Amino acid sequence: MEQPTLPEGYTRRPLALADAERIADVMGAEELLATGEVGVEAADLVADWSEPSYDLATHSVGVLSPDGDLVGYAEAYGGDRADAAVHPDHHGLGIGTALARWVVARAGELGADRVGMPNPVGSPGDRLLEALSWEARWTSWVLELPEGRTVPERPLPEGHTIREATGADYEQAWDVVESAFLEWSERPRQQFDKWLHHVLGRPGFEPWNLRVATDPDGAIVGVVIILLYGVDDPDGAEGFIEKVAVRRDRRGLGLGQALLAESFACARAHGAVRSRLSTDSRTGALSLYERVGMQVIQEWVNRAAPTSPHLSPVE
Structure with missing residues (x-):
């Protein structure tokens, strides 16, 4: 052929x-x-x-x-x-x-x-x-929190707080995110310096974009990364949750929902009129986001093929 x-x-x-x-x-x-x-x-x-x-x-x-x-x-x-x-x-x-x-x-x-x-x-x-x-x-979905809606707030467990990350938090935050995502994603562990570049090195990064949840001892047990798109859009900017992760031993305490509520509130405070995130069929998290009022607005499919290093390059 x-x-x-x-x-x-x-x-x-x-x-x-x-x-x-x-x-x-x-x-x-x-x-x-x-x-x-x-x-x-x-x-x-x-x-x-x-x-x-x-x-x-x-x-x-x-x-x-x-x-x-x-x-x-x-x-x-x-x-x-x-x-x-x-x-x-x-x-x-x-x-x-x-x-x-x-x-x-x-x-x-x-x-x-x-x-x-x-x-x-x-x-x-x-x-x-x-x-x-x-x-x-696998299938992935983009979900939106419609304009004017909020994620119901969940009280944090006693002694836990959510705050803006500082430089001293970055390595712990990386570990929480990578450990959570590698529970279902089949890929090598992303190195810390590469992860940090993609978070802090994105043009327009501001400190409020990276937030952490801490336990009573100050250890990081949850992380969320928030992006802001369309800041010059006359219809208003959009907040996007790029990553949200909770340490395995702190799940079921409402930290994930609290991080979502905090993130969307931060995005609104910085001009977002709506907020979105994406999830896929490997995570099992779709129903969680729907329960807090988010709606599926896009469906994507990831298709793959076996590789062949022997094909000649595109002419």
């Missing part, structure tokens, strides 16, 4: 940090088509791409139109995670198929046995990967 190539006149090159805004535009255009809204900002890409161990020349590829405009991209991060997008104006030309092939080859070269990526259910990207025999691994 002849391997797919780029359409005539289209070329490729590795990405550079300066491409973040344009690639965010490409991703946003595809999200808008699939979900009716844009949920990505250039800051998300800068946080990933500026991480010291991330090499754009190795981990990324951009597709340029005959006019020289970036219209598609893919990245393989190492491990089994990848992402890709093609601007809707350039759909149907085989670019997505070529990028999927590049992802499979590059992930294999980087040592992964499988590689996967998320797409909104039924979107062009999802239909393409399904047609390429990428298998569904």
